[in-house]
Amino acid sequence: xxxxxxxxxxxxxxxxxxxxxxxxxxxxxxxxxxxxxxxxxxxxxxxxxxxxxxxxxxxxxxxxxxxxxxxxxxxxxxxxxxxxxxxxxxxxxxxxxxxxxxxxxxxxxxxxxxxxxxxxxxxxxxxxxxxxxxxxxxxxxxxxxxxxxxxxxxxxxxxxxxxxxxxxxxxxxxxxxxxxxxxxxxxxxxxxxxxxxxxxxxxxxxxxxxxxxxxxx
Amino acid sequence: xxxxxxxxxxxxxxxxxxxxxxxxxxxxxxxxxxxxxxxxxxxxxxxxxxxxxxxxxxxxxxxxxxxxxxxxxxxxxxxxxxxxxxxxxxxxxxxxxxxxxxxxxxxxxxxxxxxxxxxxxxxxxxxxxxxxxxxxxxxxxxxxxxxxxxxxxxxxxxxxxxxxxxxxxxxxxxxxxxxxxxxxxxxxxxxxxxxxxxxxxxxxxxxxxxxxxxxxxxxxxxxxxxxxxxxxxxxxxxxxxxxxxxxxxxxxxxxxxxxxxxxxxxxxxxxxxxxxxxxxxxxxxxxxxxxxxxxxxxxxxxxxxxxxxxxxxxxxxxxxxxxxxxxxxxxxxxxxxxxxxxxxxxxxxxxxxxxxxxxxxx
Numbered sequence: 030x031x032x033x034x035x036x037x038x039x040x041x042x043x044x045x046x047x048x049x050x051x052x053x054x055x056x057x058x059x060x061x062x063x064x065x066x067x068x069x070x071x072x073x074x075x076x077x078x079x080x081x082x083x084x085x086x087x088x089x090x091x092x093x094x095x096x097x098x099x100x101x102x103x104x105x106x107x108x109x110x111x112x113x114x115x116x117x118x119x120x121x122x123x124x125x126x127x128x129x130x131x132x133x134x135x136x137x138x139x140x141x142x143x144x145x146x147x148x149x150x151x152x153x154x155x156x157x158x159x160x161x162x163x164x165x166x167x168x169x170x171x172x173x174x175x176x177x178x179x180x181x182x183x184x185x186x187x188x189x190x191x192x193x194x195x196x197x198x199x200x201x202x203x204x205x206x207x208x209x210x211x212x213x214x215x216x217x218x219x220x221x222x223x224x225x226x227x228x229x230x231x232x233x234x235x236x237x238x239x240x241x242x243x244x245x246x
Numbered sequence: 247x248x249x250x251x252x253x254x255x256x257x258x259x260x261x262x263x264x265x266x267x268x269x270x271x272x273x274x275x276x277x278x279x280x281x282x283x284x285x286x287x288x289x290x291x292x293x294x295x296x297x298x299x300x301x302x303x304x305x306x307x308x309x310x311x312x313x314x315x316x317x318x319x320x321x322x323x324x325x326x327x328x329x330x331x332x333x334x335x336x337x338x339x340x341x342x343x344x345x346x347x348x349x350x351x352x353x354x355x356x357x358x359x360x361x362x363x364x365x366x367x368x369x370x371x372x373x374x375x376x377x378x379x380x381x382x383x384x385x386x387x388x389x390x391x392x393x394x395x396x397x398x399x400x401x402x403x404x405x406x407x408x409x410x411x412x413x414x415x416x417x418x419x420x421x422x423x424x425x426x427x428x429x430x431x432x433x434x435x436x437x438x439x440x441x442x443x444x445x446x447x448x449x450x451x452x453x454x455x456x457x458x459x460x461x462x463x464x465x466x467x468x469x470x471x472x473x474x475x476x477x478x479x480x481x482x483x484x485x486x487x488x489x490x491x492x493x494x495x496x497x498x499x500x501x502x503x504x505x506x507x508x509x510x511x512x513x514x515x516x517x518x519x520x521x522x523x524x525x526x527x528x529x530x531x532x533x534x535x536x537x538x539x540x541x542x543x544x545x546x547x548x549x550x551x552x553x554x555x556x557x558x559x560x561x562x563x564x565x566x567x568x569x570x571x572x573x574x575x576x577x578x579x580x581x582x583x584x585x586x587x588x589x590x591x592x593x594x595x596x597x598x599x600x601x602x603x604x605x606x607x608x
Contacts, residue, residue, distance in 0.1 A: 149294075187442070187443070188440050188441070188442050189440065189441040189442070190438075190439070190440050190441075191438065191439045191440075191441075192438040192439075193438070214591070216431070216587045216591065217581050217582075217587060219514070219516070219517065219581055220439065220441045220515070220516040220517070220538075221516060221517045221518075221519055222441065222484070222503070222516050222517070222518050222519075222534040222536035222538070223519055223534070223536075224441070224443045224536070226441070229584060229587060231587065231588055231591040232353070233595070235351070236588060236591060236592045236595065236596075236604075237339060237341075237351070237588075238339065238340055238341050238584045238585075238587065238588040239337060239338070239339055239352075239353060240337070240338040240339075240340065240584060241335065241336070241337050241338075241355070241356060242335060242336045242337075242338070242388075243334075243335050244334050244335070244336075244388075245441075245442075245443055
């Protein structure tokens with residue numbers, strides 16, 4: 030906002046007062062100085078303020094006995110500061126300016142990186158378990174699921190799992206050892222309480238029996 | 247900004263780069279009775295997942311019997327890292343009849359786990375070879391000698407049974423036996439189950455449930471009584487009292503654990519192996535610190551057991567005879583031997599003539 034009145038094309042009186050007391054910022058001081066070169070009215074107003082300032086100083090030097098102006102001035106300044114601080118305390122907190130687009134873009138990039146890292150590095154079973162857990166939390170139901178056996182009951186540590194599709198060694202709900210055979214037919218699975226499980230496969234082409242075992246120990 | 251992008255890319259591709267250095271080896275001792283003719287690692291691959299590699303091992307080996315005896319069975323340990331859970335598996339091929347100098351295939355299809363810090367690698371090690379005279383070669387780290395010997399004894403028993411059936415009752419009887427086998431294997435209940443070592447957590451009230459034992463007349467061990475702690479669909483801490491009723495000391499025995507659900511269905515849940523030291527006439531206790539867990543809708547209503555294998559101190563083994571397996575209750579739940587399953591598959595695939603040809607081989 031221009032400090033020179035648009036209506037009268039004169040410098041505002043507050044700026045004139047600051048100009049006279051050398052308190053105006055440098056660039057505005059230059060601007061007001063240039064205005065003085067072509068505005069007699071403002072020059073005269075500045076002179077009036079300058080005279081008032083001199084008279085005030087003379088009057089201040091003639092303060093009543095016992096009054097120390099410097100001390101009084103310091104007390105007034107201190108009181109003003111205390112007042113401002115108190116106002117800060119009771120005033121509603123100002124919201125910080127909204128973040129710009131750069132932090133938002135950085136956060137989006139970080140999120141994309143984390144998602145990529147998860148997809149590339151985490152087992153799909155873990156993702157599925159997480160999905161089931163979120164679904165259960167969302168729906169408020171319990172975590173029933175893995176082949177009808179409650180994984181929340183005790184899936185910590187190593188678990189040997191048998192089903193009609195084969196054998197697996199699982200830890201914390203995730204498969205850590207599995208058996209996969211493409212060309213062969215699963216004919217049987219069995220477990221030993223010593224901590225192992227076996228799956229029997231017969232090769233369709235050769236008729237050869239292969240027994241694959243996993244060990245929890 | 248540029249540095250951040252480079253670091254992010256490196257973080258993403260580092261596991262992939264490490265996986266490219268997948269080491270694969272087949273480790274046979276210098277004096278091994280089998281030699282490696284060729285190995286095709288085919289689709290063997292390592293995938294980085296979290297802090298570990300998942301190693302998909304798909305290998306096809308061709309091995310030559312370089313000994314002077316016929317090979318009946320072979321077991322390989324497949325290791326990504328022995329001490330890591332999920333880092334060890336095994337592949338066994340029973341029911342072989344490989345003459346000296348002959349080449350035979352062994353396929354491996356396993357998914358193993360290995361910590362990423364150790365790099366990606368898989369090692370296939372010979373654990374044991376069983377010959378036709380029941381002699382054994384190998385480090386036997388996986389107790390493969392015992393397992394393969396029992397498979398071989400079962401194979402001999404079943405082959406002899408089917409050969410005798412064919413000779414005495416004809417091919418029609420053999421065909422009928424195979425059809426019954428197929429029907430029995432299809433009907434055999436196969437329950438989904440989890441097995442954990444140690445005590446499983448369960449908030450349901452527990453009770454002791456007693457075993458009812460199936461008597462096998464010629465079994466050298468008598469299972470007298472036994473219990474397990476049962477809570478809902480979970481059973482743990484089985485304990486069985488056994489007596490050696492043979493005249494030879496016993497070092498090993500295996501008990502089949504049958505579970506009955508609320509609908510009266512029985513299924514073989516697990517085997518309970520135990521190393522024992524039972525002198526003739528002496529009794530002992532067999533127990534395991536393990537838990538079996540069935541689907542939640544299952545309620546364990548009863549348990550029974552039977553002696554399935556006995557190992558004597560002289561290294562010989564006892565297995566149930568075909569006559570003992572004729573018991574209808576036992577036949578319904580017990581697993582056929584690997585050889586019986588293989589012969590049934592041959593019948594299914596190649597017909598009666600293919601089966602007869604196979605039985606005539608050895």
